[in-house]
Structure formats: structure tokens, C-alpha cells
Amino acid sequence: MDAATIYGILATAKGFKEISRRKIKKVPSLRGRTILNVFYENSTRTRVSFELAAKRLSADGVNISASGSAVAKGESLLDMAQTLNAMQADAVIIRHSSSGAPHYLADRISARVINAGDGLHEHPSQALLDIMTIWEKFDELDGLNVAIVGDIAHSRVARSNLIAMKTLGMNVRVAGPATLIPRELAAVYGCEVCDSVSQAVEGADVVMALRLQKERMNSGLLPSLREYSVEYGINAKLLKTTGDNAILMHPGPVNRGVELSADIVDGQRSVILDQVENGVAVRCALLYLILGGSQP
Amino acid sequence: MSILIQNGRLIDPVNATDKLADIRIQNGKIAEIAAAKSLNPGPDEELIDATGKWVSPGFIDLHAYLREPGEEYKEDLESGGKAALAGGFTTVVVMPNTHPVIDNAEHVQYILARSRALGLCEFLPAGALSVQRKGKNLAPLAEMQKAGAVCFTDADRAIANGQLMRNAMEYSTDFGMTLFSHAQDEALCSDGHMNEGAASTRLGLRGMPCVAEESIVARDAMLAEYTGAKLHFSHLSAAGSVARVAQAQQAGAAVTAEVGAHHLLLTEEDVDGFDTSAKLNPPLRTEDDRLALIDGIRTGVLCAISSNHAPHNSVEKDVTFASAEFGASGLQTVLPAAIKLVDEHDISPLVALGCLTSGPASILGLESGGLACESTANVTIIDPKENWEFTPERNLSKSTNSPFLGKTLKGRVLKTIAKGKVVFTV
Numbered sequence: 051m052d053a054a055t056i057y058g059i060l061a062t063a064k065g066f067k068e069i070s071r072r073k074i075k076k077v078p079s080l081r082g083r084t085i086l087n088v089f090y091e092n093s094t095r096t097r098v099s100f101e102l103a104a105k106r107l108s109a110d111g112v113n114i115s116a117s118g119s120a121v122a123k124g125e126s127l128l129d130m131a132q133t134l135n136a137m138q139a140d141a142v143i144i145r146h147s148s149s150g151a152p153h154y155l156a157d158r159i160s161a162r163v164i165n166a167g168d169g170l171h172e173h174p175s176q177a178l179l180d181i182m183t184i185w186e187k188f189d190e191l192d193g194l195n196v197a198i199v200g201d202i203a204h205s206r207v208a209r210s211n212l213i214a215m216k217t218l219g220m221n222v223r224v225a226g227p228a229t230l231i232p233r234e235l236a237a238v239y240g241c242e243v244c245d246s247v248s249q250a251v252e253g254a255d256v257v258m259a260l261r262l263q264k265e266r267m268n269s270g271l272l273p274s275l276r277e278y279s280v281e282y283g284i285n286a287k288l289l290k291t292t293g294d295n296a297i298l299m300h301p302g303p304v305n306r307g308v309e310l311s312a313d314i315v316d317g318q319r320s321v322i323l324d325q326v327e328n329g330v331a332v333r334c335a336l337l338y339l340i341l342g343g344s345q346p
Numbered sequence: 347m348s349i350l351i352q353n354g355r356l357i358d359p360v361n362a363t364d365k366l367a368d369i370r371i372q373n374g375k376i377a378e379i380a381a382a383k384s385l386n387p388g389p390d391e392e393l394i395d396a397t398g399k400w401v402s403p404g405f406i407d408l409h410a411y412l413r414e415p416g417e418e419y420k421e422d423l424e425s426g427g428k429a430a431l432a433g434g435f436t437t438v439v440v441m442p443n444t445h446p447v448i449d450n451a452e453h454v455q456y457i458l459a460r461s462r463a464l465g466l467c468e469f470l471p472a473g474a475l476s477v478q479r480k481g482k483n484l485a486p487l488a489e490m491q492k493a494g495a496v497c498f499t500d501a502d503r504a505i506a507n508g509q510l511m512r513n514a515m516e517y518s519t520d521f522g523m524t525l526f527s528h529a530q531d532e533a534l535c536s537d538g539h540m541n542e543g544a545a546s547t548r549l550g551l552r553g554m555p556c557v558a559e560e561s562i563v564a565r566d567a568m569l570a571e572y573t574g575a576k577l578h579f580s581h582l583s584a585a586g587s588v589a590r591v592a593q594a595q596q597a598g599a600a601v602t603a604e605v606g607a608h609h610l611l612l613t614e615e616d617v618d619g620f621d622t623s624a625k626l627n628p629p630l631r632t633e634d635d636r637l638a639l640i641d642g643i644r645t646g647v648l649c650a651i652s653s654n655h656a657p658h659n660s661v662e663k664d665v666t667f668a669s670a671e672f673g674a675s676g677l678q679t680v681l682p683a684a685i686k687l688v689d690e691h692d693i694s695p696l697v698a699l700g701c702l703t704s705g706p707a708s709i710l711g712l713e714s715g716g717l718a719c720e721s722t723a724n725v726t727i728i729d730p731k732e733n734w735e736f737t738p739e740r741n742l743s744k745s746t747n748s749p750f751l752g753k754t755l756k757g758r759v760l761k762t763i764a765k766g767k768v769v770f771t772v
Contacts, residue, residue, distance in 0.1 A: 128664060148666035149550040150620030169668065171550030206550055234544040 051174075053217050059335050060182045066334035067327070070106065079342045080109035083140040087113045088130065089166070090146040095302055095326060096166050096175070100143050103333035107342070109140075127151060131158040141341055144168070162340050170204055176301055177210035179332040181218065183325050184256055187297050192219035195293065197250040198241075199284060200260030200309055201230040207301045208260055212239035225250035226260075226282055229271045247282050252291045257319075258299040259284050259309040275308050285311040289319055297321045347392075347766060348372045353382045354396025354727065359700030360403055360707065360716025369401060371723040374766035379719060392768070394761065396727055402699050403716045404436025404467075404724030404764060406706035408526075408604055409580055409652035410677060411501070412438070412469075415456070416445025421657040421744050423457075426677070427466030429742040431770040433653065433677040434702070434726035434759035436467050439710070442474040443501035449474035449485040451493035458494050467764060470496045470710070475514050475525065479503050484514055488521055496710050499526035499580065502627060502672075504562060506532060511566060515575035524576045524709065527566045529587070530628065534558035539668055541629040545614040551667060554629050556584035563587040567594035570601050578709050579603035581654050583628035585638030592647045602709050604650035604701075605639045607676055607683035612636075612749060620667040623749040626654070627672035640691050643698075649705035651684060653677045657745030675748045678736065678759075682750075685730050685757030695730075723766040732758040 069077060085104045089097050097113065104111030116126070127146070131154075134142055139161040144152050149169030156163040167173040181191070188194055196215055202208045202224055212235075215222050222241040224231065236243050244250040251257055266272050289298065298310070298319040306312040314320060349371040356367040356379070366382035370391075378385065387393055412426035423440070430438045440457060442448035448457065454471045461469035473495035477483045487498055498514070505511040505527070518525055535554040540546050542553025563579060567590055570577035579591060582603050594601040608626060613633050616624040624630060642648035656673025663670050684702060687693040707714035715721020734740075736750045762770035 127666060146666070148668045150667045153620050154666050169550050170552070209548075209550060232547040233542075234547045238544050238547050 051217065056178065056181065056214060056217065059178055059332070059339065060185060062339060063178070063182055063328065063331040063335035066106070066338070067331035070327070070330055070334070075106050076108055077106065078108045079338055080104070080107040083109040083341055084138065085109045085111045085141045085143065085337065086134060086137070086139045087111065088134070088142055088144045089113065089115045090144070091167070093145055093166070095329060096145065099326070099329040100166060100333050102330050103337050106330070106334055107337055109337070127154060128158070131155050134161060135159050141337065164336060164340065167206055169206065170209070171206055172210045173206040174210050175329070175333055175336060176207050177214040178336070179325055179328040180211055180258070180299060180301070181214050182328045182332055183299065183321050184297070186324065187295065187321065188255060194220045194256065195254045196220050196222045196256040196258065197254040198222060198224050198258045198260065199247050199250060199282065200226050201262050201266060202226055202235060202260065203230045203232050204263065204266070205260050211258065212241055216240050223250040223254070227272055227278070230266065247284070248288060248291065251284070251288050253293055255293045255296050256299060257284060257289065257292060257296060261301065261303065262305060262309050279308045283309055283311060284314065286314055286317070289314060299325060302326065348388055348390070349392045349394060349763065349766070349768070350385060350387050351394045351396050351401055351725070351727065352385070354399050354401035356401045356717060357695050357699050358403060358717040359696050359704040360714050361718055362696065363717070364696055369717065369725070371725070371763065371766050374723055376717060376719050376721050376723050379717065394727065398729070399760060400695065400728040400730055401717070402726045402728060403703045403714065404726050404762065405434045405680070405702040406437040406712070406714075407435045407653045407655070407677065407680070408439050408650055408706050408709065409606070410438050410440055410655040411443065411657065411673070412440045412655070413657060414444060414460070419744070420659050423460050423469060424464055424466070425742060425744045426655070426657070427464055427469070429655070429675075429677040430467045431762045431764065432742050432759065433680055434728065434762055435653070435677060436724035436726070436762060436764045437470060438467050439470045439472050439496060441499070441501040442472050443479060443503070447474050447478050448472070449477055449479070451486070451489045454490050454493040454495045466769065472496065472501070472526065473498050475500050475505065476510065481506055481510060484510070484517060487514070487517065487523060491521055491523060497524045497526050497578070499528060502528055504528050504530040504532055508565060508569070512569050512573065515569055515573040515577065518575050519573060522576070522711070524578055524711065526578050526580050527562070528580050529559050529562035529566055531558045531562050534561070539625060540617050541614040541631045543614055543632055545617055549617065549620065556586055556631065556635070559584050559628055560586035560590060563590045567591060567599060567601050570594065571597055571599035574600070576600045577602075581606040581609070581628060581652060582639065582648065583609050583631050583635060585635045588638050588642040588647055592645070595647060602650070603642070603648050604652050605642065605648050606652050606654035607680040608654060608674055608749065609636065609639055610651065610683040611686065616749060621749065622663045622665070622667055622670035623674050623747045623751070625667060625670050625672055626674055640687060643687060643701060644691070644693055649701060650709060651680060651701040653680050657743050658747045659745060663747045673747070675743045675745050678740070678742065679748065679750045679755060681728060681759055682755040682757040688730070689756070723763055725763040726759055727761040729758045729760050732756070734758045
């Protein structure tokens with residue numbers, strides 16, 4: 051996706067944000083279309099915002115949630131694909147724990163496929179809503195300083211953001227435990243890998259913290275949550291070293307006290323709730339552009 | 347039954363000959379070799395015009411998974427044998443990770459009996475190194491060797507316990523056995539699905555780093571030097587592994603190594619798009635690794651190219667990448683790798699074909715007479731220039747998990763002769 055495409059989607063999203071603040075939050079653009087949410091992983095934010103997006107566009111949205119244990123070794127994804135084709139869906143929104151699952155589906159079904167997060171690979175709508183949130187606060191994205199902190203290795207949010215930010219000319223610095231930062235990150239995404247969180251955060255315009263999953267301790271990647279929060283957590287003191295109008299972001303849900311100290315989650319710099327609101331707007335835009343309006 | 351192969355370029359790495367010649371085959375053996383176009387055809391003799399073609403000893407594959415007994419839905423010795431012949435192989439070493447495992451004399455004899463009954467290529471059984479491939483106790487190696495096993499390996503499982511590997515090596519020295527090592531630190535590869543590097547970072551797939559292979563190559567090479575055992579490394583994939591093998595060879599250890607054809611032709615970039623037919627173990631790595639493997643052949647550190655033929659059904663491969671089994675089928679697409687070495691990497695046909703003939707033969711201690719009078723007539727006739735498409739119709743395996751299906755390759759097997767009989771024609 052090039053910069054022009056990204057800005058185009060965000061401009062459309064802006065319009066939908068406005069619609070979402072009206073009393074009657076509905077436009078008829080996708081009336082009669084069938085949109086299926088196929089979520090193989092738990093999700094509150096993403097699923098609800100895609101659901102709301104479909105409804106606001108007057109489409110018929112249905113949720114299919116397949117719990118992880120019922121899906122053995124992924125063979126039912128093929129069955130799912132065949133079922134979806136039979137149901138004549140117009141669009142399928144898929145979240146799956148396997149990188150490449152949307153590509154797998156797209157090769158096998160006639161509906162449009164939208165990636166709501168696949169394994170460690172990508173979460174494109176999240177990156178778009180993140181960029182939209184940043185753009186609301188900063189007019190010029192080219193040359194903006196961004197710090198992404200946390201478990202990059204397991205983060206599709208990070209990967210999608212790294213791709214988008216590189217396209218838009220932002221300067222990205224990354225920090226986190228070395229066990230959680232892929233060795234080739236700088237080479238692949240053109241970002242800078244810092245030795246410490248303080249180095250990454252200093253002078254940043256945007257500080258984005260990633261969620262740390264508790265499993266990482268059990269895989270021997272980290273000693274403890276406490277050590278993580280001490281060495282890599284973002285707190286008020288660190289935020290003071292950022293740029294003047296710096297904003298604090300997090301894809302949610304936040305582990306309060308781990309990646310972010312509790313006080314700053316709701317503090318002045320935090321735009322976390324804006325991210326959520328923009329999520330619905332961006333997803334409206336995506337559904338509209340992919341199914342209804344012109345191609346991005 | 348008499349066959350006369352006329353005017354071909356006879357490339358015989360076993361006897362180090364590369365010349366134009368006529369070859370007469372009679373009663374299953376090479377009867378006569380003379381200057382090109384000099385032999386007169388006899389009555390009722392089958393004539394093969396090999397002008398512009400290469401005539402090689404039949405190929406020997408050191409590493410194929412033919413899934414029989416136990417997983418015949420993916421492949422069996424019959425379909426695998428036909429694919430082998432189409433790939434120019436007259437001898438194939440079959441891996442023991444079947445169901446049941448080939449870890450005793452009876453099962454070794456089963457493979458040999460099937461080989462005789464089918465009359466396709468010759469199947470040589472590899473015996474498991476540990477009982478049930480569990481990596482704990484030594485399997486009855488001597489008993490299996492007497493029954494006809496040609497080497498010992500746990501196939502696609504590494505020997506994690508250094509003590510067991512040491513014991514296997516020491517034990518083997520009394521019997522002149524060759525052990526094959528699948529060198530991999532499986533803990534370092536836990537939950538990995540492809541090479542750890544730029545491609546895996548981009549695709550969001552957990553990786554298997556080179557060091558997982560290199561560290562065990564180092565361990566096993568040192569153990570081989572320490573014990574004096576004959577050790578052969580299966581399907582190396584990393585540049586560092588080639589270097590360690592070279593080091594061990596220089597120190598005088600009886601260590602040999604091979605590379606799989608896929609690793610000579612493909613890299614981690616071929617996984618792009620989450621193509622499960624490019625999901626291999628060991629994984630496809632970087633271009634630097636690929637070039638180092640080619641260099642290893644050039645310098646003689648690596649002396650064999652194997653097929654690593656690993657057929658899988660759509661149940662195992664038509665799934666998301668992380669869920670897919672490792673392996674690609676490959677018996678019919680090995681020759682193009684050798685041709686590429688000649689065309690693009692300045693390697694002589696003798697050396698390239700040596701990796702398919704004399705190299706594997708010497709690793710197994712097989713008496714291969716090559717293309718000399720009185721030796722068994724296993725002959726492969728090749729068109730080194732022909733571009734051909736590997737279509738589904740030409741695929742003789744029961745499985746379709748080849749990264750080359752539908753692609754065009756250069757270098758084609760035209761005819762395969764086993765024990766003096768034409769067993770494959772294109």
C-alpha cells in the first residue's frame with residue numbers, strides 16, 4: 051500500500067468518524083451485503099468495531115467464532131472456506147492464530163477477505179487506525195519520531211505499523227527485551243533498534259507501547275512481569291523526556307502496571323480511547339472502499 | 347536383450363571418463379564401450395540415439411521418504427519407485443521413519459523383499475539408529491546390517507542425546523557402518539517453521555536459526571573425529587555447516603556430507619505467499635547459504651545431492667503454513683539442480699553428476715562399477731539442455747507437494763535403464 055492509498059483510506063475514515071458521532075449512526079452504502087466476521091481468536095475491540103462498522107453501513111453482519119481448541123491443526127479452515135463460499139458472503143473478516151490464514155482463505159473463497167490479524171504477521175486495520183490517531187494530532191507525518199516499545203517479535207500490530215510508518219516517512223525507534231526483538235528488524239523495516247527504552251522514548255512524538263503476553267515468561271523469554279515493568283515499562287518519568295506534544299498509544303487491552311504505569315494510561319498524553327473510536331471509523335472506511343465505493 | 351546407446355557423451359564420475367562413446371548393454375551388464383558411432387547394431391538390438399545427450403551411470407539417492415509401510419496414502423514403494431526412475435535414480439536409500447519403524451532385521455528384509463518384487467529401482471533400507479527412533483536406546487544395528495541395511499539414521503529426528511550419538515558411533519566402528527546424521531538442535535527450532543531471518547520476520551513466522559544445525563554438525567563432527575566413526579551429514583542447509591564439515595575433513599575425520607536438491611535451487615524467499623510446498627526441514631535459507639552449499643560441491647566438501655523426497659497429502663499441506671508438515675516431494679526434479687551447477691556455477695559435469703553417482707556410492711561403500719564393462723547396466727540418459735514443464739500429468743508421485751509443480755526446469759531425464767532394461771522413457 052503506498053502513501054496515497056493510506057491517506058485516501060484515512061480521509062474516508064474521517065468522514066465515517068463524523069457519521070459515528072451523529073444521533074442516527076447509519077448510512078445505506080452497503081445495504082443488503084453480507085459480511086461475516088470469522089474470529090478464531092478472542093477479541094473484543096477488533097471484532098466489535100468490525101461488527102459496528104458493518105451495521106453502520108447497513109450491511110448484514112454475522113459473527114462466527116471458532117474457539118481454538120475446536121480447530122485442530124487448521125484443517126477446518128478449509129472446511130470453513132467451503133462453507134463461506136456456500137453462504138454467498140460478500141466479505142469475510144478473519145482473525146486467526148496462523149500467519150497467512152487470510153491469504154489461505156483468499157485463495158479459496160470468492161468473497162473479499164479482510165485481515166483482522168493473522169498470527170504474528172499483520173494487523174493492517176490496527177496500523178491504519180493508529181496512523182489516523184497520530185494524524186489527528188500531528189499535521190505532518192513525514193519525519194515524525196515514533197517509539198515502539200515492547201514485544202515486537204510476537205506483535206502483528208508492530209509489524210503492520212512498521213510497514214505503514216516506513217511508507218509515510220516516519221522515523222521509528224524500537225526498544226524492548228532483546229529476546230523479543232527479531233534480529234533482522236532494522237534491515238527489514240528500516241527502523242532503529244535502541245539499547246534501552248529511555249533511548250527510544252527520548253524526544254519521541256509518539257510513544258506506542260505493545261501488550262506483553264504472560265506466556266512469554268513460560269517460554270523462557272523473560273524472567274518475570276516485574277522485571278519487564280521495571281526495565282521496559284513506560285511511566286510518567288519517561289514520558290517527561292518525550293517531545294512537547296507527544297502522545298501515548300497502546301493497541302489494548304493494557305496490562306496496567308506492566309507495559310504502562312496505571313497513572314499514564316488515563317493521563318493527558320494518552321490517546322488510547324481515540325484509537326478505539328478511530329478503529330470503528332477506519333473499519334467503516336475499509337468495508338466501504340472494498341465493497342461499496344471505489345477501490346483504494 | 348541387447349541395447350546399443352549410440353554417440354552419447356559418456357560422463358562417468360566413477361571411472362572419471364568424459365568422452366563421446368557407444369555403449370552396448372547385454373544380459374543386464376555393460377558389454378562393450380567403444381568410440382562413438384563405431385559399434386554396428388546387431389539384429390534385434392534396441393537402438394538409442396544419444397547424440398547431443400549425456401549418458402551417466404544410474405543415479406543414487408541417499409535420502410527419500412517413501413512412506414511404506416504405514417502411510418501408503420501419501421506414497422508407497424511402487425509410486426515412489428516410478429517417480430525415482432523418472433528422475434533417473436536406479437538406487438534409492440529409503441528412510442526408516444515408517445509405521446512401523448525400520449528398526450529390526452525383519453523390517454529391513456521387508457523393504458528388500460518389496461524391492462525385489464517390484465523390480466523398479468533398487469531400494470536400500472536405512473535402519474533406525476535408535477529403537478523406535480525414540481533417541482534413547484541403540485537399535486540392533488549389527489542385526490540390521492546383516493539383513494541388508496546400508497546405513498543408520500533416525501531420519502527426520504535428530505539425536506538429541508550426545509551420549510547416545512557417541513555410543514552409536516563407537517559401536518559402529520567394529521562393523522564399518524555409516525551413520526547418517528540429521529543435525530539439528532530441536533530445542534532451538536521449537537515451534538519454528540522456516541529459516542530465522544528477514545523473510546520469517548516479515549511473514550510473522552517463528553524461525554529455525556542456522557546455529558541450530560551448525561551446532562550439532564560441530565558436535566557430531568567432533569564425536570566422529572573422537573571415535574573414528576564414519577559419519578555422513580544428511581541434507582545440510584547452512585553455510586556454517588559446510589565450513590565445519592570442511593574443518594573436520596581437514597582434521598582427518600571420516601566425515602562426508604550432502605545437500606538436498608531443493609536447497610541448491612530455492613531460498614527462504616520462496617516461502618513468500620506462505621507456500622507450504624516450500625516448508626522444509628531443514629528450512630530453505632538465504633542466498634548466501636545457497637551459494638555456500640554450491641561452493642561446498644565445487645570444493646568437494648559436499649559430495650552428494652539427495653532428493654529428500656518427502657511426499658505429503660493435501661491433509662498435511664493444504665493448511666495454514668504453521669500447521670503444515672515439513673517436506674517437499676522431489677525425486678523427479680533433482681537433475682535440474684545438477685544442471686544448474688554446470689550452467690551457472692562453473693562446475694564440471696563430472697563433478698555435478700558425481701554428486702548423483704560416485705559420491706553417494708562411496709558414502710555407502712557400494713561397489714559401483716559405473717559405466718565399465720562387466721558392471722551392472724544402470725544407466726541414465728540425460729538431455730542437459732531441454733526445458734521441460736513439471737506438469738501434474740508428469741508427476742508420478744501420489745503426492746503433489748512439489749515447489750516445482752507447474753514450473754519449467756532445465757535438464758531432463760530421457761531414459762533410465764536398470765539392470766539392463768529400459769524402465770523409464772520420457
